[in-house]
Amino acid sequence: MIELDFNEKKCLACKTHDCLTKCQYLDLDKDAAGMEMQKIIKGEDSHVLHDCVTCYACEEYCPMGNHPFYLIVSRQEALGITPLPEPLIKRGVQMGIPFRGDPEIEEVQGPVLNMGAFSDLTHLIQGKLFEGLTLISTDPRKMFHYFCQLMYLHYGRISVINERLGKIIQTFAFHNVNQVIHFHDECYGAYTSYAPAFGIHVPFQSVHFFEYLYHRLTTLKNDIQPLNFKVAYQRPCSSRLSSDKYAFVDKIFELIGVEHVERKYKHENALCCGGSILGQKRAGSRALAMELQRKNIQDMKQAGAEFCVFNCPACMLTMGKPVAENQIQPIFMSDLCRMAVGEKIT
Amino acid sequence: MDPIYRALAEIVGEEYVSDQPEELFTYSKDLGTSEPIQPDYVAAPKTAEQVSRIVRMANQKKVPVVPLGGGISLAGLALPLRGGITLDLKRMDGIIELNEKSRYIVVEAGISHGKLTSYLHRHAPHLMHSEPGAPPAATIGGNVVIHGQGDLAHPYGFNSDMINGMEVVLPTGEICRFGSCAIGSGWYTLHPLPDLGLFLGWSGSTGILTKISLRLFPCKKIREMDIFVVEDEELVPDILYELTHAGMAEDLVAWSQEIPPYGNRLHHININITGDSREEMEFKRHLMFDIRLARYIQDGVGGIAAVSQDIERPQISKSADWKKGGGFEYVGSIMPVSAYPECYRRGMEISIRHHIPYTILGRVIGSAHGMMFSYSYAFNRADPETVRQAREALHETDHMVLEIGGTIWKPAVYGQQLVMERMDPNTLQLMKKVKTLLDPNNIMNPGNWEVN
Numbered sequence: 001m002i003e004l005d006f007n008e009k010k011c012l013a014c015k016t017h018d019c020l021t022k023c024q025y026l027d028l029d030k031d032a033a034g035m036e037m038q039k040i041i042k043g044e045d046s047h048v049l050h051d052c053v054t055c056y057a058c059e060e061y062c063p064m065g066n067h068p069f070y071l072i073v074s075r076q077e078a079l080g081i082t083p084l085p086e087p088l089i090k091r092g093v094q095m096g097i098p099f100r101g102d103p104e105i106e107e108v109q110g111p112v113l114n115m116g117a118f119s120d121l122t123h124l125i126q127g128k129l130f131e132g133l134t135l136i137s138t139d140p141r142k143m144f145h146y147f148c149q150l151m152y153l154h155y156g157r158i159s160v161i162n163e164r165l166g167k168i169i170q171t172f173a174f175h176n177v178n179q180v181i182h183f184h185d186e187c188y189g190a191y192t193s194y195a196p197a198f199g200i201h202v203p204f205q206s207v208h209f210f211e212y213l214y215h216r217l218t219t220l221k222n223d224i225q226p227l228n229f230k231v232a233y234q235r236p237c238s239s240r241l242s243s244d245k246y247a248f249v250d251k252i253f254e255l256i257g258v259e260h261v262e263r264k265y266k267h268e269n270a271l272c273c274g275g276s277i278l279g280q281k282r283a284g285s286r287a288l289a290m291e292l293q294r295k296n297i298q299d300m301k302q303a304g305a306e307f308c309v310f311n312c313p314a315c316m317l318t319m320g321k322p323v324a325e326n327q328i329q330p331i332f333m334s335d336l337c338r339m340a341v342g343e344k345i346t
Numbered sequence: 347m348d349p350i351y352r353a354l355a356e357i358v359g360e361e362y363v364s365d366q367p368e369e370l371f372t373y374s375k376d377l378g379t380s381e382p383i384q385p386d387y388v389a390a391p392k393t394a395e396q397v398s399r400i401v402r403m404a405n406q407k408k409v410p411v412v413p414l415g416g417g418i419s420l421a422g423l424a425l426p427l428r429g430g431i432t433l434d435l436k437r438m439d440g441i442i443e444l445n446e447k448s449r450y451i452v453v454e455a456g457i458s459h460g461k462l463t464s465y466l467h468r469h470a471p472h473l474m475h476s477e478p479g480a481p482p483a484a485t486i487g488g489n490v491v492i493h494g495q496g497d498l499a500h501p502y503g504f505n506s507d508m509i510n511g512m513e514v515v516l517p518t519g520e521i522c523r524f525g526s527c528a529i530g531s532g533w534y535t536l537h538p539l540p541d542l543g544l545f546l547g548w549s550g551s552t553g554i555l556t557k558i559s560l561r562l563f564p565c566k567k568i569r570e571m572d573i574f575v576v577e578d579e580e581l582v583p584d585i586l587y588e589l590t591h592a593g594m595a596e597d598l599v600a601w602s603q604e605i606p607p608y609g610n611r612l613h614h615i616n617i618n619i620t621g622d623s624r625e626e627m628e629f630k631r632h633l634m635f636d637i638r639l640a641r642y643i644q645d646g647v648g649g650i651a652a653v654s655q656d657i658e659r660p661q662i663s664k665s666a667d668w669k670k671g672g673g674f675e676y677v678g679s680i681m682p683v684s685a686y687p688e689c690y691r692r693g694m695e696i697s698i699r700h701h702i703p704y705t706i707l708g709r710v711i712g713s714a715h716g717m718m719f720s721y722s723y724a725f726n727r728a729d730p731e732t733v734r735q736a737r738e739a740l741h742e743t744d745h746m747v748l749e750i751g752g753t754i755w756k757p758a759v760y761g762q763q764l765v766m767e768r769m770d771p772n773t774l775q776l777m778k779k780v781k782t783l784l785d786p787n788n789i790m791n792p793g794n795w796e797v798n
């Protein structure tokens with residue numbers, strides 16, 4: 001039985017309830033937050049379960065190292081309080097079903113880079129930053145065999161993750177990998193945060209993509225030409241599951257000579273791209289998603305950002321176009337790093 | 347030398363006529379499940395006069411003439427069922443007049459949709475025509491002749507409703523014009539002269555279209571596709587009713603398909619919207635999603651799956667790709683929008699019976715005045731058994747469409763017979779009289795719409 005290891009005592013003893021008081025989408029003081037958390041722990045209905053926009057940030061805000069977001073999603077599912085309309089849930093759950101045969105599994109030597117469910121972005125992985133690296137999940141027809149499933153946190157469907165994650169991990173195990181660099185934050189979060197929180201064994205070591213990039217850039221230091229751009233970073237929701245690795249964003253920026261502009265929605269206060277909010281059931285969700293985008297981009301503009309750096313393809317999909325329309329160039333982190341080592345981006 | 351070949355060569359030039367097996371082989375094929383049938387000759391005329399001379403000669407020799415556009419209508423409609431001359435019209439692809447302010451373009455009928463789209467893109471980017479989801483080689487003539495529909499069907503109807511005038515070579519060779527062009531005025535309207543609508547929907551069996559004046563419509567700067575999803579098929583007509591009431595969309599297509607799995611047993615409604623500014627786009631989204639569809643979202647029975655998706659033009663169906671071998675054919679039917687749930691259920695049943703992953707799609711025509719509802723059946727070209735299965739499924743679908751009160755669109759000969767069996771006898775007799783009057787020697791695409 002896969003179960004969330006949530007330490008209720010720690011939560012009840014918490015002095016701040018930052019998980020909810022810091023939430024940018026709810027308006028709760030410390031006492032109210034404490035009361036709502038108690039209800040959630042007891043399995044009772046709470047407005048938080050209805051109003052949560054599923055931005056993952058409470059996982060980062062929690063000062064006790066607990067898992068408030070995983071708890072919220074578990075309770076949403078248990079109480080049938082789903083953030084999204086049923087057809088979208090069904091659609092999402094079906095999306096992760098592999099349907100074009102099994103992948104060809106080859107044993108790999110040394111570290112591998114896992115593209116997860118973003119095989120069609122394999123073209124980003126080129127040039128000297130990635131030399132000698134073995135890639136897995138490069139075939140879009142087979143990518144759902146490597147899909148970390150964490151997307152279902154937005155769907156109130158912990159059960160789907162728990163049902164499928166073991167099989168995905170097994171696919172990695174068949175490759176006989178011992179160290180996996182994950183292209184997407186979400187995959188990294190699945191194996192280093194979610195799996196341990198639910199007691200799921202992961203037989204390989206995970207490396208965050210930015211940590212990898214940072215180390216590669218360090219070895220290529222002599223090739224780096226400072227870019228001297230002003231950049232904003234669109235921090236994705238899943239980065240909240242690995243906040244210890246978030247520091248690599250600034251370390252990379254420093255190394256490649258770009259200025260991470262000061263703005264309101266930075267670091268802990270990053271705003272959701274709106275992608276997961278857009279379709280939610282709550283009245284006004286679509287308009288909220290649009291408003292968040294507008295505020296976020298306005299903030300980047302005011303801060304003088306010339307580039308908006310993405311790592312999450314979903315954020316890029318949601319915000320890339322509006323960002324560009326505001327004369328800020330959207331760019332993937334890997335491309336930015338490639339530019340810094342003198343490579344041409346097409 | 348064969349006298350027909352000689353006559354053809356004299357009319358179109360030696361380079362544009364053939365009776366050689368390798369070329370006849372190519373022209374014997376249809377993309378769908380129809381068995382190949384070879385013509386005896388292929389000729390590619392360049393002008394209406396050449397078409398007229400060929401038709402006159404064919405009448406003398408009593409040889410069938412089969413007009414061919416892109417040859418991708420899929421139902422074997424341009425196969426030479428009784429042999430004869432396949433008239434490949436693709437060389438007649440000129441643009442005769444673009445009238446931007448009056449929003450029409452006069453083209454030769456063999457021009458492809460792809461060429462017209464790129465011409466407008468270059469020369470009149472504020473204008474567009476209604477482009478079908480067919481591969482870009484589909485011709486304007488071939489499409490209007492079968493009452494096709496394109497990506498402006500919701501606001502403006504069938505593509506054949508967008509004709510401002512036409513030139514037709516009759517089966518006896520006369521060249522006739524219809525609409526304002528017939529009285530020497532411009533090509534700007536088909537109405538209000540006496541109605542001689544005898545050439546559309548006949549699969550080329552009453553004449554060959556050589557020129558067409560096509561209405562053009564505003565082409566806005568920003569284009570996007572939004573997607574709304576429901577699980578309960580009964581909701582689809584209601585949602586389309588709401589969306590057509592809002593009147594903000596440029597194209598509305600509901601679809602459901604077994605593969606890829608995310609579409610299985612769900613109904614996606616693709617909503618194309620366009621605008622000249624972000625404000626216009628947001629206003630349209632607001633009206634549709636926050637006003638007309640809000641209650642479905644809040645009740646949890648419908649949801650916005652995506653907004654701001656890029657629109658590919660043409661939006662070609664990919665359903666052939668889901669099975670090895672790359673073949674597919676569909677029954678298109680014109681249905682009331684209210685029939686969507688039944689169309690879906692019955693279509694799925696047929697697919698299951700024939701072991702083919704189901705693929706259904708309905709495109710709204712007008713303000714939900716009708717819907718082109720298609721049932722696609724994929725097959726492996728290299729596997730005759732799957733071709734047979736698909737053909738059986740198509741025939742069964744033809745029956746089903748009529749049984750549930752629909753009309754078959756661009757029916758193959760099998761479907762044409764079913765339609766005519768049900769047709770009002772007086773209408774059927776009129777069809778026969780018209781055909782006999784226009785085509786006394788029955789040379790024009792014989793076998794199609796043939797009243798026995």
Ligand SMILES: Cc1cc2nc3c(=O)[nH]c(=O)nc-3n(C[C@H](O)[C@H](O)[C@H](O)COP(=O)(O)OP(=O)(O)OC[C@H]3O[C@@H](n4cnc5c(N)ncnc54)[C@H](O)[C@@H]3O)c2cc1C
Pocket residue numbers: 377412413414415416417418419420423424435455456477478479480481483484485486487488489490491492493494495496548549550551553554555556662663791
């Ligand atoms: C993947 C796919 C998607 C499609 N989607 C659509 C769609 O969204 N909407 C749609 O409307 N269709 C669609 N189609 C069907 C079809 O391809 C189009 O309708 C196409 O426009 C037909 O034109 P064509 O030039 O290929 O006609 P052809 O197949 O060459 O001819 C069709 C019929 O018209 C006759 N004909 C051709 N030219 C003339 C002429 N100048 N004068 C008189 N008779 C003539 C032929 O003899 C034949 O009977 C699709 C087809 C495919 C393969």
